[in-house]
């Protein structure tokens with residue numbers, strides 16, 4: 001967005017990986033968009049192809065089959081997906097990477113060695129099972145229960161709005177091991193969806209993200225081995241979630257900035273070509289001023305995204321900055337896409353135009369991964 005500017009964290013190796021990701025998106029993602037939209041989910045093939053190239057879990061350690069990169073690797077791949085207008089695979093991939101991070105950060109050595117290489121290759125697709133029909137913000141009140149019995153745990157309950165819900169093979173699943181405790185009663189499990197008693201309910205019809213499957217999931221007395229408890233210690237789940245949400249929120253913010261950039265580009269091209277009153281729209285002063293403002297905000301967004309990446313790379317990221325990044329950039333994304341769509345006139349309402357898809361896809365950004373209200377609350381508490 002900022003002409004002739006390279007963030008100082010960029011390296012030759014990162015540039016090469018970004019070019020690889022760009023080719024991958026052009027060959028394996030963009031041509032499949034329409035079909036994924038129609039079928040409401042991605043194909044397994046894109047996951048295994050990405051696995052072959054080492055771009056599925058780029059910042060998971062090589063010891064566990066990942067590519068041994070950094071947050072910048074993941075951010076650049078996500079950026080390429082955003083500027084190609086993809087939301088189908090990106091939504092699923094983001095959750096997959098987040099789930100892999102939970103396992104790498106909190107799993108036992110055995111759990112890491114068992115699951116991470118399969119997540120890196122695309123043999124397994126992962127999801128995150130936190131939200132329940134009764135609420136996603138107040139996670140301490142979750143109802144899904146994991147009851148200890150001699151051989152393991154018996155899991156009973158339901159989850160909703162789960163990305164990769166129908167295509168996922170494993171879930172990092174939150175459940176109450178102590179129903180009488182709030183935060184201390186929550187534990188995370190690595191749950192295999194082939195477990196007896198697991199059932200996928202409806203694939204939910206959404207206003208956007210049409211190529212990403214979002215589902216209700218049911219757990220009817222699913223018996224899982226004791227060693228499926230993430231990290232092997234009960235009652236750690238809530239704290240693990242609070243810590244790892246920082247990664248998710250930082251990544252969301254970076255994506256929001258990339259979508260803003262994409263919205264600017266497609267709109268700039270449109271207003272240069274579309275004629276009104278015998279001249280391009282861009283020759284109208286009001287449109288020029290709008291575009292000047294959009295470009296300014298896109299530039300600020302880029303700077304904030306780079307700052308976010310920097311903090312992730314130097315290890316200084318904290319809850320407040322990750323929350324600021326996600327709430328502000330997601331709100332800007334919605335606002336900018338809304339303003340850009342207006343400049344398309346009626347075409348902006350037609351789904352053949354990328355801006356129309358960006359509009360419906362944007363609306364979830366201030367809601368999932370921690371709603372913006374909660375993020376502001378977190379920032380406020382740390383003032």
Ligand SMILES: Cc1cc2nc3c(=O)[nH]c(=O)nc-3n(C[C@H](O)[C@H](O)[C@H](O)COP(=O)(O)OP(=O)(O)OC[C@H]3O[C@@H](n4cnc5c(N)ncnc54)[C@H](O)[C@@H]3O)c2cc1C
Pocket residue numbers: 095127128129130131134135136137138160161162163164206209214364367368369370371372373374377
């Ligand atoms: C497309 C999509 C994909 C998703 N993917 C996943 C997934 O993969 N895994 C997963 O676990 N979840 C997923 N979610 C769920 C998402 O994270 C939740 O929707 C979100 O956390 C909000 O929870 P809720 O919908 O239950 O809203 P509620 O918790 O009912 O909140 C409703 C409103 O009240 C506000 N509110 C609640 N409490 C407070 C408070 N204390 N102070 C101020 N305001 C408050 C919220 O900000 C929100 O505006 C997904 C959702 C969607 C739509």
